[in-house]
Amino acid sequence: MTSRDNAVGAKAYFPGPKSENEAWVRAEFQAILDDWFDWRKSDRTGDPAAISRDDRLSADFLAERERLSQELDTLKTLMRRETATYSPRYAGHMVSELTLPALFGQLTALLHNPNNTSKEVSRVGTVIEAEAIGMLAEMIGYDPATARGHFTSGGTVANFEGVWRARYRLDHWLSLALWIAESSGEPLNVFEAAHMGWTRYAALVKQHAPDPGALRNCSAVAGNPADVFRRLSKAAGHDYLGPVVLVPASKHFSWRKAANVFGLGEEAFWEIGLDDEGRFDIADLERRVTEAEAAARPVLAVVSVAGTTETGEIDPVDRIADRLDQWRAERGWRIWHHVDAAYGGFLCTIPDGPHETVLQPATIAALKAVSRAHSVTIDPHKLGFVPYACGAFLARDADHYTVSVFDAPYLERPQISDDPWTSTLEGSRSAAGATAVWLTGRTIGFAPDRFGALLAGMIRSGDVFRNEVLGGLDGVHVLEPVDANIVCFSLGAPGEALSAANRRTRALYDALCEAGDFVVTTTTLGSVNHRSQIARHIARFDGEADEARLVLIRCVFMNPYWASEAIRDAMVPQFAATIRQALSTLD
Incomplete structure (x- = not known):
């Protein structure tokens, strides 16, 4: 699979910033719901129904349903004001678009609602969790046959x-x-x-x-x-x-x-x-x-x-x-x-x-x-593009996974061994995150030419921003080195005191927030342990270290759509223009 083919193939795994895959996603969501409803109807067909047709047509029932519909409309309206982290204009915190395998897996498990505290209430969810942990273990280089672990809330x-x-x-x-x-x-x-x-x-x-x-x-x-x-x-x-x-x-x-x-x-x-x-x-x-x-x-x-x-x-x-x-x-x-x-x-x-x-x-x-x-x-809910909340703990083998044993007679059964709750800090745990990772691994896969290619594209996006957006701006200095896809930068004029440079960097951040065209974040390196790193950074503009902190504008490039040439061609000049305009307001 070539880089170009992989970029095209990756587009099948995301909803699209303009809901480009809407028809397909709607169909899959409907198929998930259809299967869930059929599962409930087909189980113990001789059992009586709990909600009759007369119940569903009664005035009280219809009134309650209408009340729920209205409040749901209120919720949907509120959520439309939520941060659009899926947008390629979002380069803020460590969150971005979700993959479709993760969404489909999450929704499927959410409807079935297995609790991975015990195999008694999660016959399938616990198996999926074990297989997903094996995928993550193999991804980091552990032997999946001997590694152990489980999913956490983060x-x-x-x-x-x-x-x-x-x-x-x-x-x-x-x-x-x-x-x-x-x-x-x-x-x-x-x-x-x-x-x-x-x-x-x-x-x-x-x-x-x-x-x-x-x-x-x-x-x-x-x-x-x-x-x-x-x-x-x-x-x-x-x-x-x-x-x-x-x-x-x-x-x-x-x-x-x-x-x-x-x-x-x-x-x-x-x-x-x-x-x-x-x-x-x-x-x-x-x-x-x-x-x-x-x-x-x-x-x-x-x-x-x-x-x-x-x-x-x-x-x-x-x-x-x-x-x-x-x-x-x-x-x-x-x-x-x-x-x-x-x-x-x-x-x-x-x-x-x-x-x-x-x-x-x-x-x-x-x-x-x-x-x-x-x-x-x-954390699969970061660069794994899985919905919140989904973390994972991995241990090299069973010896390193061993921990204190607690007793809970109402969960313990002689015929069931190794119930997950005995080795996890959390008791009840949803299988939804594990299922999202499992389906991601079964489709995109965590191989270098699959998921690795996806993440490599995000690192290249950060390089594009650093070179094509920041590279042409005087007095803008990128914090080096850049190990992955987080790009931090600050302002600094020749010979400028760090305190003054920090004030201008903060003012630039405020101006970018006010403009609202792109979302970035800010951070401050203030520990005495960052002293040599700060000194190395301000030496690039012969700055005067008159205070022991460095204010940075921080951009996290983990949006998959930046791999699209159309998105890059549109976003790069707009991002550069936005920063230039914000810089002009500082003068």
């Missing part, structure tokens, strides 16, 4: 799932080490024990044969955490202050939430500094791990990001994995690595394909290393 909960499993593992290892130390009187090296690995754990269990109840009493998760921390301190001969999670300064806000939810305390989330291109700094990782070892603070997990929320950078996942592997080989430390690929996970469809030249070699290496992580977060 990336926040998926990140929580990673913390939950990393804590489960660390708590088991530390509980055993505490029991041995208390039983034998031997001094406890908390840091070494907390990273011992399952092989060492199994050998120690075989050697010492601890009572399961006694181990549970040594668990800070299953027992009393205050008491366990006190005992760990006594066994180690110094205060035990709990584990830490190492997260880059570019982290998503969900990681701060995780500190709160899991009772770790925000102090336990140690930031890893960023290099001058805004990515995870490997040297700072080494410094932080050395600091954690010295403080006897186990590393619960190291988190890297594939597609930062603000500017889209891809962390050097491969180099992080290399360093963790080196510690494992040289020091015996097993440290959990979670990749937050909520935004960039689907970019894994591009490497090793016909369009991988749209990415830099370092980005390709990073994406290909995602499969080396213990767990991964992906």
